[in-house]
Amino acid sequence: MKKLILFLLEAESPGTARNILKLKNMLSDLNTQDICDIFNELRVDKIIKIFRILPKAVAADVFAHIDSEHQQILVQALSDDEIGELMSRLFVDDAVDFIEEMPANVVKRVLMNVSQEKRTEINRILQYPEDSAGSIMTTEYVDLSEDINVRKAFYIIRSTGVTKETIYNCYVIREDRLLVGVVSAKALMLANSNDRIGDIMDASPVFAHTTDDREAVADKFRKYGLLAMPVVDTEQRLVGIITVDDIIEVIVEESTEDMEKMGALTPSDDPYLKTGIIRLAKNRIVWLMILMLSATISAGIIATYEESLAILPILVAFIPMLMDSAGNAGCQSSTLIIRGMAVGEIRLRDFFRVLWREIRVGTLCGLALSLVNLVRIYLMYGQNIMLALTVTLSLFCTILMAKTLGGLLPILAKRVKLDPALMAAPLITTMCDAACLMIYFSMAKMILGL
Amino acid sequence: MKKLILFLLEAESPGTARNILKLKNMLSDLNTQDICDIFNELRVDKIIKIFRILPKAVAADVFAHIDSEHQQILVQALSDDEIGELMSRLFVDDAVDFIEEMPANVVKRVLMNVSQEKRTEINRILQYPEDSAGSIMTTEYVDLSEDINVRKAFYIIRSTGVTKETIYNCYVIREDRLLVGVVSAKALMLANSNDRIGDIMDASPVFAHTTDDREAVADKFRKYGLLAMPVVDTEQRLVGIITVDDIIEVIVEESTEDMEKMGALTPSDDPYLKTGIIRLAKNRIVWLMILMLSATISAGIIATYEESLAILPILVAFIPMLMDSAGNAGCQSSTLIIRGMAVGEIRLRDFFRVLWREIRVGTLCGLALSLVNLVRIYLMYGQNIMLALTVTLSLFCTILMAKTLGGLLPILAKRVKLDPALMAAPLITTMCDAACLMIYFSMAKMILGL
Numbered sequence: 001m002k003k004l005i006l007f008l009l010e011a012e013s014p015g016t017a018r019n020i021l022k023l024k025n026m027l028s029d030l031n032t033q034d035i036c037d038i039f040n041e042l043r044v045d046k047i048i049k050i051f052r053i054l055p056k057a058v059a060a061d062v063f064a065h066i067d068s069e070h071q072q073i074l075v076q077a078l079s080d081d082e083i084g085e086l087m088s089r090l091f092v093d094d095a096v097d098f099i100e101e102m103p104a105n106v107v108k109r110v111l112m113n114v115s116q117e118k119r120t121e122i123n124r125i126l127q128y129p130e131d132s133a134g135s136i137m138t139t140e141y142v143d144l145s146e147d148i149n150v151r152k153a154f155y156i157i158r159s160t161g162v163t164k165e166t167i168y169n170c171y172v173i174r175e176d177r178l179l180v181g182v183v184s185a186k187a188l189m190l191a192n193s194n195d196r197i198g199d200i201m202d203a204s205p206v207f208a209h210t211t212d213d214r215e216a217v218a219d220k221f222r223k224y225g226l227l228a229m230p231v232v233d234t235e236q237r238l239v240g241i242i243t244v245d246d247i248i249e250v251i252v253e254e255s256t257e258d259m260e261k262m263g264a265l266t267p268s269d270d271p272y273l274k275t276g277i278i279r280l281a282k283n284r285i286v287w288l289m290i291l292m293l294s295a296t297i298s299a300g301i302i303a304t305y306e307e308s309l310a311i312l313p314i315l316v317a318f319i320p321m322l323m324d325s326a327g328n329a330g331c332q333s334s335t336l337i338i339r340g341m342a343v344g345e346i347r348l349r350d351f352f353r354v355l356w357r358e359i360r361v362g363t364l365c366g367l368a369l370s371l372v373n374l375v376r377i378y379l380m381y382g383q384n385i386m387l388a389l390t391v392t393l394s395l396f397c398t399i400l401m402a403k404t405l406g407g408l409l410p411i412l413a414k415r416v417k418l419d420p421a422l423m424a425a426p427l428i429t430t431m432c433d434a435a436c437l438m439i440y441f442s443m444a445k446m447i448l449g450l
Numbered sequence: 451m452k453k454l455i456l457f458l459l460e461a462e463s464p465g466t467a468r469n470i471l472k473l474k475n476m477l478s479d480l481n482t483q484d485i486c487d488i489f490n491e492l493r494v495d496k497i498i499k500i501f502r503i504l505p506k507a508v509a510a511d512v513f514a515h516i517d518s519e520h521q522q523i524l525v526q527a528l529s530d531d532e533i534g535e536l537m538s539r540l541f542v543d544d545a546v547d548f549i550e551e552m553p554a555n556v557v558k559r560v561l562m563n564v565s566q567e568k569r570t571e572i573n574r575i576l577q578y579p580e581d582s583a584g585s586i587m588t589t590e591y592v593d594l595s596e597d598i599n600v601r602k603a604f605y606i607i608r609s610t611g612v613t614k615e616t617i618y619n620c621y622v623i624r625e626d627r628l629l630v631g632v633v634s635a636k637a638l639m640l641a642n643s644n645d646r647i648g649d650i651m652d653a654s655p656v657f658a659h660t661t662d663d664r665e666a667v668a669d670k671f672r673k674y675g676l677l678a679m680p681v682v683d684t685e686q687r688l689v690g691i692i693t694v695d696d697i698i699e700v701i702v703e704e705s706t707e708d709m710e711k712m713g714a715l716t717p718s719d720d721p722y723l724k725t726g727i728i729r730l731a732k733n734r735i736v737w738l739m740i741l742m743l744s745a746t747i748s749a750g751i752i753a754t755y756e757e758s759l760a761i762l763p764i765l766v767a768f769i770p771m772l773m774d775s776a777g778n779a780g781c782q783s784s785t786l787i788i789r790g791m792a793v794g795e796i797r798l799r800d801f802f803r804v805l806w807r808e809i810r811v812g813t814l815c816g817l818a819l820s821l822v823n824l825v826r827i828y829l830m831y832g833q834n835i836m837l838a839l840t841v842t843l844s845l846f847c848t849i850l851m852a853k854t855l856g857g858l859l860p861i862l863a864k865r866v867k868l869d870p871a872l873m874a875a876p877l878i879t880t881m882c883d884a885a886c887l888m889i890y891f892s893m894a895k896m897i898l899g900l
Contacts, residue, residue, distance in 0.1 A: 029654070033674050157639055167636050168618050168677075185635055186617050189607055204479070222702070224483050225695040227618075227677060244694055245675040248701065252672070255705035256789050259712070263785025264778050271795040272786050273803065280807070281814035284782045288849075291778050292819055296826075298770035306763050313756050316766050320748035320773060320883050327777070328714050328741050328876050332734045335713025336722050339706050345721040353723060357730070364731035369742055376746075399738075426778050433770050 024053055032061045039066050048077045060089035068101035069274070075106055084113040091165050092118070093138035093246065096125045125240075133217050134210035136250065137231045137240030142170040146180060146198030150191045153183070166243050169228045172201045177237040179230055181205060207232050210239060214250050219344055221247045258342055262335070262424035264291065287426060294430045298437055305441040308450035314381065315444060318391050319437070325395060326402045326436040327429035329365060333358055333406030334428050338420045341410065348415055354407045362403030366396040390447045394440040401439065402432045474503055482511045489516050498527045510539035518551035519724070525556055534563040541615050542568070543588035543696065546575045575690075583667050584660030586700065587681045587690030592620040596630060596648030600641045603633070616693055619678045622651045627687040629680055631655060657682050660689060664700050669794060671697045708792055712785070712874035714741065737876060744880045748887055755891040758900035764831065765894060768841045769887070775845060776852045776886040777879035779815060783808055783856030784878050788870045791860065798865055804857045812853030816846040840897045844890040851889065852882045 027035065027050070035054070039047055039062065051059055051074055063071060063086060075083060087095060087110065095114075099107055099122065111119055121139050128134030142164050144153050153170065161167040170188070172181040181201035191200050207230045208217045221229065221244060231240045257267040264287040268275065275283075302309070309315055337354060340346035346354065370392045377388040406428050410420035444450050477485065477500070485504070489497055489512065501509055501524055513521060513536060525533060537545060537560065545564075549557055549572065561569055571589050578584030592614050594603050603620065611617040620638070622631040631651035641650050657680045658667045671679065671694060681690045707717040714737040718725065725733075752759070759765055787804060790796035796804065820842045827838040856878050860870035894900050 031652075031654070031656075031674065154639065161636065162640060167639065185639070186611065189604065189617065189635070190612060202481075204481070206481075222695075222698055224481070227694070244677070244698075245672075248672055248694075248698060251698065251701055252705075252793060255702075255709075256793070259705075259709060259785055259789050262709070262712075263781050265782050265785060272790045273796060273800065273807075277807065277810045277814065280811045281818075284779070284811065284815050285818050288775065288778055288782070288815055288819055289822065292771060292775050292823065295771035295774045298774075299767040302767040302770070303764070306766075309766060310760070310763055313760055314753070316756075316759060316769075317749040317752040319766075319769060320752070320887070321742060321745035323770060323773065324745045324748075324880060324883060325738065325742050327879065328738055329734070331713050331876065332715050332738070335709055335715060339709050340722045343702060343706070346723060350723065357723075357727065360727045361730045361734065364727065365734050365738055368731075368735050369738055372739065373742065426781065429777065430774060433774060437770070 020053060023050070027054060027058075032058065032065060035062050036065045039070055044073050044077075048074065056085060057089060060086055064090055064094035064098070067274075068098070071098055072102060072106060075102070075110065080109075080113050083110055084115075087114045087118065091138050091140050092121050092125060092240075093136065093165075095122055096135075099126070128210055131214050132210060133208040133212040133214055133231050133242060134240070136214055136217075136246050137210075137242050138165050139240045140165045141228075141230075141238075141241040142167055143173050143177075143238065144170050144183065144197050146172050146174070146196070146201065148197055149193065150188055150195045150197070150200070151193040153188055153197055157185075157188075165241070166228050169241070171205075171230050171238055171241070172197055173238050177239075179205070179207060179232050179236055179238040182230065205230060208242065209234070215254050217242060218247050218250045218254070254342070258338065258421045261419060261421035262338065264288070264424075264426035291426055291430050295433070297434045298430075301434060301437045301441065305444075308441065308444055311450055312387075312444075312448065314387070315440075318377075318394075319440070322391070322394060322398055322436050322440055323433050325369065326398045326432035329362070329399045330402035330406035330428040330432045331424070333361075333403045334410050334424050337407050337410045338424060341414060341420050346411075348411060351408070351411050354411060355404065358403045358407035359400070362400040365403065366399040369399060370396040386448055390443050391440075393447070394436075394443045397439045397443075398432070398436045401435050402428070405431060405435070470503060473500070477504060477508075482508065482515060485512050486515045489520055494523050494527075498524065506535060507539060510536055514540060514544035514548070517724075518548070521548055522552060522556060525552070525560065530559075530563050533560055534565075537564045537568065541588050541590050542571050542575060543586065543615070545572055546585075549576070578660055581664050582660060583658040583662040583664055583681050583692060584690070586664055586667075586696050587660070587692045588615050589690045590615045591678075591680075591688075591691040592617055593623050593627075593688065594620050594633065594647050596622050596624070596646070596651065598647055599643065600638055600645045600647070600650070601643040603638055603647055607635075607638075615691070616678050619691070621655075621680050621688055621691070622647055623688050627689075629655070629657060629682050629686055629688040632680065655680060658692065659684070665704050667692060668697050668700045668704070704792075708788065708871045711869060711871035712788065714738070714874075714876035741876055741880050745883070747884045748880075751884060751887045751891065755894075758891065758894055761900055762837075762894075762898065764837070765890075768827075768844075769890070772841070772844060772848055772886050772890055773883050775819065776848045776882035779812070779849045780852035780856035780878040780882045781874070783811075783853045784860050784874050787857050787860045788874060791864060791870050796861070798861060801858070801861050804861060805854065808853045808857035809850070812850040815853065816849040819849060820846040836898055840893050841890075843897070844886075844893045847889045847893075848882070848886045851885050852878070855881060855885070 047070065054062060063074065078086065099110060102110070114122070125135060125137065140163060142157055142161060144156060157167050157170065168185045170183050171179060172183060173179055181203045182205035183197055183201040187200050206220055206224050206226065208220070210231055210233055217229065220226070226244065228241050228243045230238055231242060233239050253269065260267040266283040266286055268283055337346060373395055374388050374392040377391055378385060381387055409423040409428065413423045414420045497520065504512060513524065528536065549560060552560070564572070575585060575587065590613060592607055592611060594606060607617050607620065618635045620633050621629060622633060623629055631653045632655035633647055633651040637650050656670055656674050656676065658670070660681055660683055667679065676694065678691050678693045680688055681692060683689050703719065710717040716733040716736055718733055787796060823845050824838050824842040827841055828835060831837055859873040859878065863873045864870045
């Protein structure tokens with residue numbers, strides 16, 4: 001079907017009435033997302049043509065789901081009236097997402113063609129801090145009064161529901177917009193026509209404040225299995241709702257952000273292939289620089305023990321193995337703890353439980369690795385048992401140290417309100433490296449008497 | 451409220467009728483998840499007591515949401531009849547999740563007390579491969595015939611909907627359970643009573659096959675913004691549905707799995723604090739061992755250049771800095787590419803685009819780091835310009851090499867059907883280490899003539 005449309009668009013001369021009608025019929029069989037896919041594969045002039053053929057409601061829906069590059073191209077090609085029509089049909093949260101990505105001149109033109117009321121709503125949401133519940137909510141919800149009955153509620157939903165982002169949860173408010181309950185479409189459908197909304201609603205709904213962190217909101221969605229959540233201001237007045245599709249994007253974005261921090265990157269929302277080279281380099285240089293400079297500590301330690309190394313140069317050969325094992329062992333622990341805290345399984349008060357667990361796990365891992373290592377070095381390096389012992393004992397202590405550091409530093413970071421994900425592989429590795437070298441050279445001094 | 455209940459339970463002597471009534475009233479004000487929270491804080495004997503006080507439907511819902519440890523305790527304390535009652539009220543997907551975690555003797559007792567029909571359904575879902583769409587679906591959905599009208603549809607929903615996992619999407623099937631469409635509750639509510647279902651349904655619904663990978667299903671949910679998706683067998687017959695709450699868990703679990711692989715861990719579904727020490731150690735030792743043994747390559751390279759190091763021992767001091775920078779640079783690239791592939795932004799065919807981008811980004815990062823490094827070493831190490839040049843040029847080449855390897859190896863891994871997440875920090879670091887040492891010593895030979 002897609003292939004056919006693409007063929008039609010590319011091959012035939014445009015504009016003949018027959019073709020447009022044919023195209024219209026074909027498009028009407030596709031769902032929004034498939035039309036978006038077609039948009040992403042087409043040349044600019046074709047996009048505008050198809051966009052204008054689409055029914056207005058579908059066009060708005062498609063517009064909300066294509067990427068910001070295509071949004072900008074389209075908006076710049078549309079007339080003022082067309083922009084006004086489009087904006088009136090966009091949900092407020094989609095309108096905000098769109099506006100946030102546009103350059104200033106486009107934003108100005110768009111806002112000039114929006115109704116006063118919608119402009120106020122958009123501006124209000126734009127003012128909420130990034131990553132707050134307010135910034136991802138929308139204002140198209142169904143509100144009901146507690147004194148009406150189910151029949152009246154259905155009437156309201158039928159007359160206004162088509163423009164709402166969800167009708168599966170309706171919010172029960174008093175005169176001053178005070179949120180007093182929520183009633184699901186399921187409850188409405190299973191109730192009797194004459195039941196009073198106030199009697200069938202859930203009077204203690206789970207809600208968020210506009211300033212709540214969006215990650216905390218996502219946790220509540222998961223915990224309570226919600227499809228939508230009301231958002232209230234400081235006086236408990238309903239100002240918007242958040243729907244589950246936006247929460248899924250929050251969860252995906254927060255995971256990406258954590259992974260990027262754990263990979264020593266400055267987090268960024270932009271897709272890799274659409275980010276400029278300079279920007280990509282910038283996102284990486286900060287951490288590379290910090291970590292490179294921290295590595296001078298290791299250099300200092302080695303310089304101190306230069307004489308020992310001169311006596312027994314083979315000691316240098318084990319440095320990469322020890323450093324890598326330290327980094328990997330620490331990285332394993334910190335990954336588990338960082339993720340455990342992100343999904344709410346590990347809390348600050350678990351500090352000592354984690355410590356005790358990592359000590360035991362570290363001992364087991366250390367023993368296993370040391371044993372293999374002892375045999376290997378003994379056999380490979382001229383059956384020098386003292387050398388083998390030095391390296392092996394260093395390895396054991398290094399792993400124990402790395403496991404403990406890797407397990408505890410993310411918790412400590414959270415304790416002082418830093419993001420635990422910063423305490424991941426790269427920083428842990430640098431710290432473990434220095435500690436590992438200290439352990440190694442002290443052992444060499446003690447056992448080999450250097 | 452929670453505090454109060456806990457107080458009641460712990461402080462007063464149990465069993466008096468007044469207390470139980472009081473407790474019952476208090477519990478009825480709480481939602482399922484809050485009751486689950488209370489369960490997690492209580493002693494075993496108290497859990498059973500509260501569980502029996504709860505209304506049967508709430509009890510089943512609570513049971514589905516507590517962890518498997520508590521589920522086992524409860525089931526072992528319940529009578530056969532109580533188990534039968536509980537199982538009849540559990541959704542099939544929750545029943546399957548529960549059974550999968552139980553030891554064999556408990557499973558046997560549970561299945562003995564389940565109706566023949568439900569047992570068949572449970573067994574069928576248990577047979578689908580792990581991580582398949584079939585393994586996460588449930589069989590409680592509303593199905594409609596295309597020839598009935600909206601009024602009849604509402605009647606069916608009202609009479610059967612209370613036991614269904616969702617009523618917001620109803621599935622339209624023919625006699626042989628062939629899936630022909632889906633109709634949303636929204637469409638039903640906005641339609642006229644006499645409209646025919648076949649006329650208002652979406653006749654090309656997005657669906658999954660039972661054997662589809664659950665990650666691919668999650669991608670479809672995100673793409674199309676779905677609340678539920680029908681699952682069909684090879685003959686397009688409807689066998690179940692997947693709901694969005696389960697998909698959120700899939701997304702969270704898949705992210706966790708990727709992070710664990712990227713952290714050199716054998717992935718595991720069990721929460722950190724609830725996994726045994728031996729098991730935790732096992733999940734870590736495999737990769738630690740592989741990486742430790744691979745690090746012998748680096749040792750071999752160093753051993754080859756032992757003489758050069760003996761002439762200029764200060765060279766050793768820069769090894770940690772070079773190795774760490776290599777690891778970090780490679781890790782940054784691989785993190786971006788792995789995540790980009792996981793969320794579908796980067797595909798196999800982008801190989802050369804990624805290559806070209808990483809070369810440019812690597813050059814920029816390499817230049818920035820080298821410049822700082824050149825000045826630093828020149829000033830700190832007796833203004834030895836040749837030494838500074840050796841280290842700096844090595845750093846530049848190392849970063850360029852690490853960026854390219856880090857960017858391309860995940861794509862190559864995917865090409866040969868390996869999980870890209872394996873090509874993350876730990877493995878990349880080990881490879882970059884060896885390459886970095888080769889570069890360093892070659893430079894030293896060339897520039898310093900060692």
